[in-house]
Amino acid sequence: VDESGSGDIERLALRKRIITGCTGGYAAGSFTLLLVLACWPPAWINRPLSVDTPVTPLFIGTLLLILSYFLVVTAYAAAMTRYVDPLEKRINDGSTQ
Amino acid sequence: MSVVAAPLSHSLGGLFFIAFLGLTIGMTLIAARRSRGRSAFYTAGGIPAWQNGLAIAGDYISAAAFLGAPALVYLAGYDSLYLALGSSVGWLLMLVFVADRLRNLGRFTFVDVLSYRLEAPAVRVLGAIATLVIVILYMMVQLVGAGKLIETGFGVPYPLAVGLIAGLMIIYVSVGGMLGITWIQAVKAVLMTICTVVLTVLVLRQFNYDAAALFKRAGMLHPLKGASFASTGLAQGPWNSLSLGLATGFSLLGMPHILMRFFTVRDARAARTSAVYAAGLLILFSVLLTFVGYGAVALLPGNEAFFDSNHQVRGGANMVSLHLSALLGGDVFLGFASAVVFATIVAAMAGLMIAGTSAVAHDLLGSRGDTTAARRLTVIGLAIVAFLLALAFRDQNLLFLVALTNTVAVSVNAPLLILVMYWGGLTSRGALWGGGVGLASSLLLVTLGPMVWVAVLGHAEPISPMGYPALITALFAIFTAILVSRFDQSQRASADRAAFPAQLSRSLSGVGISTETVH
Numbered sequence: 001v002d003e004s005g006s007g008d009i010e011r012l013a014l015r016k017r018i019i020t021g022c023t024g025g026y027a028a029g030s031f032t033l034l035l036v037l038a039c040w041p042p043a044w045i046n047r048p049l050s051v052d053t054p055v056t057p058l059f060i061g062t063l064l065l066i067l068s069y070f071l072v073v074t075a076y077a078a079a080m081t082r083y084v085d086p087l088e089k090r091i092n093d094g095s096t097q
Numbered sequence: 098m099s100v101v102a103a104p105l106s107h108s109l110g111g112l113f114f115i116a117f118l119g120l121t122i123g124m125t126l127i128a129a130r131r132s133r134g135r136s137a138f139y140t141a142g143g144i145p146a147w148q149n150g151l152a153i154a155g156d157y158i159s160a161a162a163f164l165g166a167p168a169l170v171y172l173a174g175y176d177s178l179y180l181a182l183g184s185s186v187g188w189l190l191m192l193v194f195v196a197d198r199l200r201n202l203g204r205f206t207f208v209d210v211l212s213y214r215l216e217a218p219a220v221r222v223l224g225a226i227a228t229l230v231i232v233i234l235y236m237m238v239q240l241v242g243a244g245k246l247i248e249t250g251f252g253v254p255y256p257l258a259v260g261l262i263a264g265l266m267i268i269y270v271s272v273g274g275m276l277g278i279t280w281i282q283a284v285k286a287v288l289m290t291i292c293t294v295v296l297t298v299l300v301l302r303q304f305n306y307d308a309a310a311l312f313k314r315a316g317m318l319h320p321l322k323g324a325s326f327a328s329t330g331l332a333q334g335p336w337n338s339l340s341l342g343l344a345t346g347f348s349l350l351g352m353p354h355i356l357m358r359f360f361t362v363r364d365a366r367a368a369r370t371s372a373v374y375a376a377g378l379l380i381l382f383s384v385l386l387t388f389v390g391y392g393a394v395a396l397l398p399g400n401e402a403f404f405d406s407n408h409q410v411r412g413g414a415n416m417v418s419l420h421l422s423a424l425l426g427g428d429v430f431l432g433f434a435s436a437v438v439f440a441t442i443v444a445a446m447a448g449l450m451i452a453g454t455s456a457v458a459h460d461l462l463g464s465r466g467d468t469t470a471a472r473r474l475t476v477i478g479l480a481i482v483a484f485l486l487a488l489a490f491r492d493q494n495l496l497f498l499v500a501l502t503n504t505v506a507v508s509v510n511a512p513l514l515i516l517v518m519y520w521g522g523l524t525s526r527g528a529l530w531g532g533g534v535g536l537a538s539s540l541l542l543v544t545l546g547p548m549v550w551v552a553v554l555g556h557a558e559p560i561s562p563m564g565y566p567a568l569i570t571a572l573f574a575i576f577t578a579i580l581v582s583r584f585d586q587s588q589r590a591s592a593d594r595a596a597f598p599a600q601l602s603r604s605l606s607g608v609g610i611s612t613e614t615v616h
Contacts (some may be wrong), residue, residue, distance in 0.1 A: 012414040012606060013601075016605060020193045020194060020375065022194040023189065023193045024189070024194055026184050027190055027193065028186070028190065031182060031183070031342075031346055032185040033530040034179065034182065035338075036339070037177050037328075037336035038175075038176075038328040039328070039336075039339045039342075040335055041327070041328045041336045046328055047589070048316075048327075050328065053312075054312060054317075054322075054326050055309075055312050055326045056326045056327045058175065058327065058328055060177065060533070062182055063176045063178075063384065063387070065182060066182055066383055066384055067380075069186070069189055069376075069380050070377065070380055070381075073189065073192065073373055073377055076193065077247030077373045079598070080369060085366055088365070088366070088606060090609065091608060092607060093604065
């Protein structure tokens with residue numbers, strides 16, 4: 001596959017696999033877990049925090065999870081810019097020369 | 098203060114509405130001067146990532162989101178939240194697994210990616226059919242919504258309203274092409290964001306910016322009381338809820354009009370960046386709409402103008418966002434919000450129509466048949482089909498169509514796209530069988546389920562208990578594709594498998610697309 005023999009494409013594949021694996025794994029895993037918890041909720045997670053505070057741990061957890069995706073998107077973009085883009089550029093520059 | 102009976106006929110509402118129409122037609126004409134030829138029509142010739150990100154967000158944030166998400170909070174409380182979470186996750190998955198590989202492999206549509214190493218004619222026909230099912234049904238839902246909005250807003254007869262909007266779509270798409278639509282969608286995304294942020298601030302201001310106070314009052318006034326913050330089983334039982342949640346998240350990966358947007362940027366990096374912009378905006382949007390929904394629960398009760406004699410929300414629960422706009426922002430903000438809703442419908446329909454056009458003119462007719470005349474005829478044909486369906490289904494509950502489009506997207510396009518990009522064992526025969534089973538089972542199970550068999554056809558009991566069968570149909574499609582591919586010993590299968598390493602290399606690095614970057 002890597003005809004140049006530099007190993008750049010293998011390195012690129014590995015880096016992409018690690019970054020996308022971590023990000024995608026977090027997104028898909030946390031979402032599936034939350035869905036399971038929402039569909040078969042344990043009593044403690046579905047109960048209001050107190051008489052004065054109607055929100056449940058499930059509700060707060062869901063909002064926090066949505067917000068955490070902001071951070072994940074940012075971290076993913078930063079990681080790709082740092083570890084993938086330069087390598088991708090080098091491979092593309094090499095192929096066009 | 099006016100109620101939402103006739104928001105657009107109010108002078109300021111009408112002014113916003115006409116201003117949006119003028120702006121979009123102007124943008125379409127400017128775009129027409131810059132767009133020449135097939136590439137420009139489909140891909141806008143390489144637009145900046147930030148513009149594309151806004152346009153993607155504009156494509157995805159439909160009126161159903163702005164009106165429907167707060168309505169679901171109003172009706173069902175917490176259960177609407179995992180749908181919001183689903184769309185946020187869908188964007189993350191799109192960003193991570195699809196955006197850059199798609200850009201590196203395709204040219205105009207996601208069907209290009211499917212046929213990169215699989216047998217072209219058969220796979221292209223399957224992808225085009227799935228695209229057309231999704232596009233036509235979605236367009237019909239949007240057209241019915243827009244027709245009713247214009248009918249109630251301006252007092253224009255429904256058929257005329259629907260006809261006018263369909264005509265507007267023909268102008269937007271056939272004259273402005275992808276560039277014009279991109280600008281319209283970007284403007285709409287900005288307007289929608291402004292509208293939602295302002296509405297959220299207006300809600301929180303009522304509680305001195307104390308979210309806990311808002312939730313406490315919502316908990317007291319919601320029909321479910323404290324349970325409005327707990328999971329109660331929105332979609333008729335846990336399996337249905339799980340299926341609906343998964344469909345909301347994963348269907349995004351199979352939406353042809355969204356996937357098509359990744360071909361409008363120059364390279365994979367720009368595709369990723371635009372997905373980052375879109376994901377950020379949509380996640381923000383999901384959170385804000387939660388506050389708007391609970392704001393409606395906390396603030397609307399006690400205002401008789403928004404309720405009918407049966408104590409039901411006037412115009413249905415979907416109107417709570419607009420009622421809240423009227424309550425907190427007066428007629429001016431109500432007019433603005435109504436115009437934004439219309440803009441949203443128009444922009445979403447334009448995106449759908451160009452995706453449908455690409456399915457017919459590019460995927461089915463191929464490069465020889467994909468002429469300007471063919472594209473224009475397709476646009477007109479699609480508009481006529483959507484118009485006729487919108488007339489026929491005017492008074493139907495169209496919820497099942499949304500479920501059907503999501504189910505088809507998650508059972509045909511999404512699994513095939515992921516499998517073809519990530520699994521070298523997928524063969525043409527496997528893809529055809531998997532996609533065919535996904536499509537057939539989606540149509541069958543939605544028809545036999547409660548939303549069509551009971552709600553539309555009037556039977557007492559559904560044959561299939563699941564209203565949202567995506568969990569089953571997607572698994573059917575994936576296992577069929579894998580099984581058929583595994584046992585496929587044909588010559589073509591060997592060629593399909595042998596082509597995977599080269600495809601993988603290109604999808605990772607983008608080597609080879611440089612000559613096609615400008616399309």
